[in-house]
Amino acid sequence: MPVIEVRDLVTHYLTAQGSVDAVSGLNFTVEKGQTFGLAGESGCGKTTAALSIMGLLPSNGRIMGGQIIIDGEDLLQKTEAELKKIRWSKVSIVFQGAMNALNPVLNVGEQILEVILEKEDVTKSEALDRVRELFRLVEIEPSRIIDYPHEFSGGMRQRVMIAMALANYPKLVIADEPITALDVIVQNQILELMKDLQRKLDLSQILITHDLSVIAETCDKVGIMYAGKLVEYGEAGPIFKTPLHPYTSALIGAYPSIVGEKKKLNFIPGSPPNLIDPPRGCRFHPRCPYTKEICSQEEPEYREEEPGHYAACHYVEELRDTLRLGD
Amino acid sequence: MLKLKKILSAFIMAIISLSIMSPLLLSTPVAMATDEDELSFEMWTLDWDTISVDAGDVIEQMLRDIGIRMKAIPISDEVLYDNLDLEHDYEVYEMSGGYDPYPSHMTPRFHSSEIMDYGANDMAYNNPEVDALLDQANAELDFETRVELLWQVQDLIAEDLPYIPLFTSDDVHAIRKEWTGYVCMPGGIFNWYNRLTTINLQHEDQEYGADFIMAYPSYIRYYNPIMGTDGRSALIVSMVYDDLVAYDADMNLTPWLASAWTVSEDGLTITFTIVENAKWHDDVDLTAEDVKFTIDFYKDQDVPYDTPLMSRIDSVETDGDYTVIVHMTEPYAWAVNDFEDVPIMPKHIWEGKDWDWAVHPDTMPIGSGPFMWDSYLDGEWIKLVVNPDFWMEGKPHLGSFLVRVISESSARYLAISSGEVHSDRYELDTGFIDTADNDPNLAPLEDTWCVGMWDYYINFNQRTNPALQDPVVKKAIAHAIDKNRLVEIARLSYGTVTDTYITPAFFGPAYENPDAITYEYNVFLANQMLDAAGYLDIDADGIREMPVAVEEPDEETPVFEAETIEELEAEIASLLSSLSDTASSVSSLESDIEALNSRLNSSLNIAYGVAIVALLVAIIAVYYATRS
Amino acid sequence: MGFKEYVGKRTLHGIVTIMLAVTLNFILFRIMPGDPTRAVSGDPRVDTATRLALIAKFGLDRPLIEQFVLYVYNLLRGEMGISFVQIGRPVIDIILGRKMINTIILMGSSMFIALFLGIVFGVIAAWRRGTKTDISLIVVSLATYSMPVFWFGMMLLLVFSYYINIFPIAGTITPGIVHANFFEYAKDYLNHLMAPMITLGVSFFGGYFLFMRDTILDVFTEDYMLTARAKGLSNRKILFKHAMRNALLPMVSLMGVHVTFLISGATMTETVFSWDGLGRLIYDSVRNNDYPVLQGIFLFMAVLVVVANILADIVNAYLDPRIKEAVE
Ligand SMILES: Nc1ncnc2c1ncn2[C@@H]1O[C@H](COP(=O)(O)OP(=O)(O)O)[C@@H](O)[C@H]1O
Ligand SMILES: [Mg+2]
Secondary structure, rough: OOOEEEEEEEEEEEEEEEEEEEEEHHHHHHOOOEEEEOOOOOOHHHHHHHHHHHHOOOOEEEEEEEEEEEEEEEHHOHHHHHHHHHHHOOOOEEEEOOOOOOOOOOOOOHHHHHHHHHHOOHHHHHHHHHHHHHHHHOOOOHHHHHHHHOOOOOHHHHHHHHHOOOOOOOOOOEEEEOOOOOOOHHHHHHHHHHHHHHHHOOEEEEEEEEHOOOOOOOEEEEEEEEEEEEEEEHHHHHHOOOOOHHHHHHEEEHHOOOOOOOOOOOOOOOOOOOOOOOOOOOOOOOHOOOOOOHHHHHOOOEEEEOOOEEEEOHHHHHHHHHHOOOO | HHHHHHHHHHHHHHHHHHHHHHHHHHOOOOOOOOOOOEEEEEEEEEOOOOOHHHHHHHHHHHHOOOOOOEEEEEEEEEEEEHHHHOOOOEEEEEEEEEOOOOOOOOOOOHHHHOOOOOOOOOOOOOHHHHHHHHHHHHOOOOOHHHHHHHHHHHHHHHHOEEEEEEEEEEOOOOOEEEEEOOOOOOOOOOOOOHHHHHHHEEEOOOOOHHHHHHOOOOOOOOOOOOOOOOOOHHHOOOOOOOOOEOOOOOEEEEOOOOOOOOOOOOOEEEEEEEEOEEEEEOOOOOOOOHHHHHHHHHHHHOOOOOHHHHEEEEEEEEEOOOOEEEEEOOOOOOOOHHHOOOOOOOOOHOOOOOOOOOOOOOOOOOOOOEEEEEEEEEOOOEEEEEEEOOOOOOOOOOEEEEEEEEEHHHHHHHHHHHOOOOOEEOOHHHHHHHHHOOOOEEOOHHHEEEEEEEEEEEEOOOOOHHHHHHHHHHHHHHOOOOOOHHHEEEEEEEEOOOOOOHHHHHOOHHHHHOOOOOOOOOOOHHHEEEEEEOOOOOOOOOEEEEEOOOOOOOOOOOOOEEEEEEEEHHHHHHHHHOOOOOOOHHHHHHHHHHHHHHHHHHHHHHHHHHHHHHHHHHHHHHHHOOOO | OOHHHHHHHHHHHHHHHHHHHHHHHHHHHHHHOOOHHHHHHOHHHHHHHHHHHHHHHHOOOOOHHHHHHHHHHHHHHHOOOOOOOOOOOEHHHHOOHHHHHHHHHHHHHHHHHHHHHHHHHHHHHHHHOOOOOHHHHHHHHHHHHHHHHHHHHHHHHHHHHHOOOOOOOOOOOOOOOOOOOOOHHHHHHHHHHHHHHHHHHHHHHHHHHHHHHHHHHHOOOOOHHHHHHOOOOOOOHHHHHHHHHHHHHHHHHHHHHHHHHHHHHHHHHHHHOOOOHHHHHHHHHHHHOHHHHHHHHHHHHHHHHHHHHHHHHHHHHHHHHHHHHHOO
């Protein structure tokens, strides 16, 4: 049974200018011990998807449809009180490194401790032991649990966040841009730590990033989002070798690989569309180098092109060879 | 953010200080350009005194009928008194003076010796004839003769008219209806010289021993009986201490601690016989020795109170335990009256003390009066209890007298109406009269209505506007004011119209002069007088102009055309008079410039002060902004 | 820089401020129109000779600069002079006595209530932003915020002391009686405290509430609030542990600044309810031109503001580990 299954998730934001279709149809599953990478340019709806799963959308966010199934139960059918229980004990989240996601006036130990005590029936000293244990796990001196967030560097703070995310031994950890805004060396350290922990604890993860190279390093499965829609989804290997969607191909080209030599840097011309009034037909067509007439008129079907490999493009067959990346 | 907070806090502090001061700042009068050629004046009224302000507005309207603009401007007392005391450049004011139980106000208000800084003769009225008559009256022992002298003074003043009497604001009291025995006396049922109320006051169901509660607007100023001359302290002083003499309900002198007195024919010796059963509150007997001590104490320490009396006392001696003989340096007509204001103090307590000894908190005041200090909470209340050994048989009736401070006038009224207190130290504010009139808990206002001690009048500064030195203008003004109407509006009819400066309704019928010069309300006559004197409204703006000066014959080269000695003398006299005219006009010009300067100065002062304050505020702000 | 040095430096700043206030004080009162000798002599009935004698006694006839030097000199010796109005009473005695305690109790209790209610309701309103609860709380607080203290006090007096008669009409204690024991005294005192405390409390409440609601709404947009919610903490913990602790920081600073406002509010309330405190003393002294007392009070206020600001900083340092570290 998958740890999480998201089906046809649709999330909108209501604004004075109109409804922002931030996520319009998202499907994926994450199996136990697997890491799923969700990638796409900034503003394509990744964070919205994560917040939808956590049930933490801002007040103008509305989930319009779909299912989010964890442990066989649809989260969207739960009350707020039930969701509170599920949060952190079944699924936790690590926010972007640059955010001050830690409360500045409470010491970090306290912030981890409180959630253990809130969720589980343990004594305070047991909980404290666990906090120390978690610190060891993320390679921080346990004596630092009484320090305040401002006393840690950015990378260390992210380690604290990760320790906190693991506080209740959840099955699933969502990491939303966990290494963005950290410097490169620290980025690698954090990524290594996450991979390490995932292996050690048999964790399932959703790794959200705009940087495909990060996903190439760590993920079992990948979903590529463009303008709120999933354009390609499948095992990491095939996607990186034989991308079926021009956007995926462009994205892979747009980012240098972490390992190996730099590849050609094809920036994607143009910018992502306004999600209040997305383009008709294929949402990518205004920027697609292979666009034909039909692209601007008919929305391409999201299909399983190969076993376990999905894509949404009118010209999958025609472009298959063009998009294949030589290695 | 933090910086902003600091600047803010500095500014706020400054603003708070300024806002507390602002009533003072705002009330600074704006120098109004009065047209020198018109009968146009500024009349200051006292901003917190609704009677003064209301009467001022009505007077302004009334004088429009005779073509005089009398702009009524409410002014804060700080500014007003500052001007009266030091600057002396106001034009006209209208407010109340305040009477003593005998007409002691005449000398300070009209004698030229009081034309000085802080002097009581604000308007600088200077008439040697008046001075002489006042001096004569103050030394005249025979009452009838003295009154006649004062009548002459009144008539002289009525002719010069530096001052128009208007009315007294009468005393009506809110007192709960179950209390009886209070005595109505000019000045009100509760007044420092009204000793009759406090000894006779009783509850209708309890002849003796009832507990009376009185509201005070603020706490007493002084525990010290010499200095306790303000209304709040003085009432308590009068209950705790005895004077030698007192007043009855008709304002005649009556015996008090002195059961009798005689004044020698030459007025130089006054002999008091002291009651024999008086005791101090600490059980020591009160004797003539204490009386002598008190007078010596005033003299030895140059106590700056009751100086008119004390400065004329030469020495005091006792004759046995109950006779005191006072030797005067000169005959003084009001000597016995003035003893009404001298609290007799216990020698065994005051010996060795300074005259300004605070008393509190060393000890409680000890006197010989009908009430004794029992307990008090500084700033809040004072409890007096009856003196069981009081020398007057069967007095007082009350068991205790409690004074409670209630700051706000509405709260005081509510407290009386609800019965939490029984009366107020002071008369009802005009604004409460209607409510009190219909309040079933209170005694009918008619029963508490006494002629008031606050005499309202218009005062013309003799230094400023030349038009105000012309009696015709002032007489016309006097004729044009309907005083009955003023009383109706400003005091809802609880007032008494006054036509002379010694109001018989207050000081007693003995002062009534049927032939006194008075000015009845007659607008037609007033207009006629102004027309005749050449004050005409030439530019037809409703305001009369000053009369056009008739060209004087050329004075520079006087030619003697006299043919006889008599004619020569007359010519020289006329020449001299024209010279003196010139001199006086020069001096009046000088005084004009002086007035202008001082006005400029005072406004500069304020601007200067504001600048300094602004600078300091800026310094503080910059200081706060640049640190941290 | 050590904490001690920090406190020392703050104190030095405070002293400079107070020196400025002293000068300001003196000048403000002397340039204002108004003749202090009216206060000295007490009433217009006092004759001219008496007035002149008193003017000389208080040195008011001397040049201003001489008076100032004398004032500062006396101040340095810890003397604030003697009241013009209550002659013979040292200003220090008048200010640092029962009146000060009365004011502290009144202001302290009403501030405590207003703060407590303001914070709790502010948090609730922010949490329920846009709901009926929020809107009705805003309406109520705006009403109390803009209501003249004097008027509200008068209304309370009318209703509760006159018509219903459950609160006494004036004073801090029932006059003229001897209390059996301390508890009787305290009960009586509290009974007198109620109405002025409610008046002041209500008048402070609006401001605190609005400020708290605003700050909390700001805090809500902070990332750590999202974390707290993601952690599935109870609403109470989210609000009162995570949001409020952070919102208290600006609140404490505000309180430091606010002290002077409290004093002006206290002046009104103390006058309406005849509460014998410093506020009423200000009122009486302004009316009587009692310069020494006013100077004393203003100096006291300046000290209070400085102390309150230092205190606010120290409390903030305690509440906010970032400041504390910067200090140490
Ligand atoms: N609270 C909001 N109200 C309206 N629009 C929003 C809100 N939050 C995000 N959006 C919009 O929704 C889209 C998706 O945003 P987001 O999920 O943050 O993208 P990503 O995480 O991929 O960068 C963007 O166009 C963004 O502008
Ligand atoms: Mg994002």
